[in-house]
Amino acid sequence: MTDNKTSKEQKYDRQLRLWGDHGQETLENAHVCLINATATGTEILKNLVLPGIGVFTLVDGHKVSGEDVGNNCVSITIFSKPKVTYMLNDVVLILQNRAQAATELLQELNSDVSGNFVEESPDKLLDNSPEFFHRFSLVIGVQLPESTYLRLGSVLWEAGVPFLICRTYGLIGYMRLIVKEHTVVESHPDNALEDLRLDQPFTELKHHVESYDLDNMEKKDHSHTPWIIVVAKYLEKWYSEHNSQLPKNYKEKEAFRKLIREGILTNENGTPEDEENFEEAIKNVNTALNPTKVPSATEDIFNAEQCENITSQSPSFWVIAHGVRDFVRNEGNGKLPVRGTIPDMIADSDKFIKLQNVYRDKAMKDAAVVSKHVEALLQSVGKPPESTSEQEIKLFCKNAAFLRVVRCRSLAEEYIVSVSIASCMDSTDSEMVLYLMLRSVDRFYQQHSRYPGVYNYQVEEDINKLKLCVNSLLQEYSLNVNVKDDYIHEFCRYGAAEPHTVAAFLGGSAAQEAIKIITHQFVPFNNTFLYNAMSQTSATFQL
């Protein structure tokens, strides 16, 4: 067993650095459903199987055989065939009822993953047992016709199962995420400010700062005092001269920097010594004096209805959020629990570790108070206090400033109101036009049971037919936008093909989003992603 654990650690080493052991564990407990093993579908699946998703179920009603080549689905089958053959030999073979061989081949890709296959079209499954889809952590629908993804979308919306639609259409990539509510504790922000509380020091920090006397210090100690202490000390000085107001604007901050600079020790000739810690202090003035406050995204979470009305059914995210809110409104005096980490800095180890402990101890204390609130809350809704772990609360407190809740609109909502289409069409080459074109080819499919341009001899007449579809779409939504003919020609040219390079791009992107959704780490896109492989541009829209 431990052997298995070590080998997993080795195998997943490079990704554990991104989402940690707990992220990996969530991934390994996930069950993902993927519909249609086309080029894009198999790329996505490959990118989920390699990092070790727990279980996947592949739903595909298409039989891959020579006969498929030449029918209406020519583009799909012809391109899925080689891909299927290379990666998911298992899929092909399963579709040809060769289960034994399939399992073996799958084991080769990643023996930690188990896979199931359902040789049925998603429409049939929706007809017969829509609850089939309720069991999954995530459903990924690839190259689905509009009617199918609309039906499936509403089933999954009701069931609260996240749904990711992916589509490679010629040189265009499209993804749509549909999830009612997706909560993220570890959003891994790129440039997070430190949580130092210099503007509102807590008692323990105040005492710790008081324990330093910069004016009566050996030179060695003076130049090894952490910059946080230096800033705190000079801030006191500043306050006494400035009505206890923080230096706010550039000019004041410059003056404050000057004040710190004047504190650098000088040698007998009067030239300043080389005190790197003071230089660090000066460099950090700008960010270190940011007023401590609850970020608006976190504030919104506190004010959300889900946070307000905790029931025994509430997910732990909301329960803990409520606990943190109680903390902020009581013991925290309007501030979040202290994060408890400080950046690396010039200081001797002893001073650094002492300072670090001041923050760390305070963070633990705050988290303990939050725990009490959570406990009381759980009790009030009749749940045992063990239903949230200490670990979970600590992680939550540490990330309290970075919490995110992603709420996507449903497909039904998207189809009723065209909120932002016109406003996003700021130029005729906005990626939004690609969205309109995809909607138009769906309309074409609805009318003609095939996509435009799949047969060379029909390209010319399809251009006109597609144009009609575009116009009727624009009319229906009362959109006064111009879709250039070039796009209509281009989309006919694509013939609904699934070029591999575009599929590879989208397969990587989709799998990445899937991992974000499964692990609840990092923030997934909301809600429509469009990729243009010709111009190498992409855009995200909220539709």
Next chain:
Amino acid sequence: TEVPTMAQLVGPLRKELADSLFSCRVLVVGAGGIGCELLKNLVLTGFKNIEVIDLDTIDVSNLNRQFLFQKKHVGKSKAQVAKESVLRFCPSANITAYHDSIMNPDYNVEFFRNFQLVMNALDNRAARNHVNRMCLAADIPLIESGTAGYLGQVTVIKKGQTECYECQPKPTQKTFPGCTIRNTPSEPIHCIVWAKYLFNQLFGEEDADQEVSPDTADPEAAWNPADAAARATASDQDGDIKRVSTKEWARSTGYDPVKLFNKLFKDDIMYLLTMDKLWKKRKAPLPLDWTEIQQIESSQEEACGTGLKDQQVLGVQGYTQLFRRSVETLRSQLIEKGEGAELVWDKDDPPAMDFVTAAANLRMNVFSMNMKSRFDVKSMAGNIIPAIATTNAVIAGLIVLEALKILNSDFDQCRTVSLRSQSNLMCTRPLYVQIEDGKGTILISSEEGETEANNNKFLSDFGIRNGSRLQADDFLQDYTLLVNVIHSEELEKDVEFEVVGDAPDKAPAPSAPEEGKNIANGNKDSAQPSTSSKAAAEDDDVLIIDSDEEPSSSTMEASPESSNRKRKHHDADDAASKRKRLDQQPADDDEDIIALD
């Protein structure tokens, strides 16, 4: 089982492009994370003739993303297995695999000229620099790419039309693969990272990601069973050390510096030596022995380097003593703190820093590297680059799209694509950036006093290194000379520099400015085998026109001529024809090109 081509996929791609997919030859440099994805995308897009080169063998930690490899392939050549795996699903492809370093001189400019396109899928800068230069010299378009965690980038490099890989200065690389740290360090930083890990393993918080012992899951372990016995013997020499954690073992010896020393620098190294495949193309490490080192006459060892104590480089014995002293200090610190205590590594904590300096330097010695001063060691540190399948898949998809544009000669369509963290956002910028004209730093001037301050400096102080170009202007004669500085380790004794290439007629007799002294003392990281250097002419103004530029490339951009002129000369601008042209046109606006091949 015929694979459809891009032409079939996107019907409208021109027939010529479709044909060129069948006929063109492409080179893929690297068969790792990006390489595996790239090979798949290439054959599925219809590329037929592909050559792939990779020095590495397959490691367990590759399997989370390098899908062409499976557990059973661990220890085998990446290039070879990648080829075989691709042929399984695309038997009609014509793939040649090289298990070799692209920096091997066999792969010369002629080799590169065999291809219409080169695609980098590399993980280190030295090789990237090398391929960049080779492609510029051969005038073959290059697609450069890289990923790190959720970040990625794809860039097209075309001589005379885009920036090259080395046009923009790169920040120091800070992260390294685990097996490089544990088994095959090749740069001082690898040893420093190892020593930091070692500190935590011995005295601090143990971290599974910071293993320091030889990687027992290393490819070769499973790959050559005959070695297994030898290896077992090697590890048995130190009892059961493999079965307990490094810390437990160290504790059981009472942190005996001699035992620690012999395990780390003798036994572990001997163990590594049993993995003989590792040393086929690398210099094998040389184990150190405590007793032998004690016997070295201390007078033989003198600290080299001048200035502060921190900046001196001690000898093996000096570092052995430092190792002993620091282990003893850290041991007593640990005892002082009581049972179960842990030390935190801190660069500003002298014994901790001493320990890392000593351990890193001893390891550098074992792996035949030049040792570093405490000062230098302190300024270096590092982690491991995270890597996942998804980013590689995205980047490899983008590479092939750029490849198609190149084959279609749509250079103006080429883009540099950056994948930003987390989100799926990409930012793109057009490529047609002219090479920068330099910073205009004046090195030597005939104007009295203007550059006096430079006289005692070294070329390296100005960032001049292998591949830097100097422009010398003689305003009186209206004569401009471009000098390519090339680093050499092989100059004869007392020879400070050497001029190669044909000196132009009108050039003043070359003489040595003071800076010349340092030429053979410069950049050791250079990827390029170099032959000599040339110093600037006395009393002329020397202007660094582009210190980051590659010697034989894009010379036209660098010269202060109009763009019309650049185009005109463009076709003559390859290494072979250059020298000829120099002979014929010794007049003004000439260049002295130092041969690289």
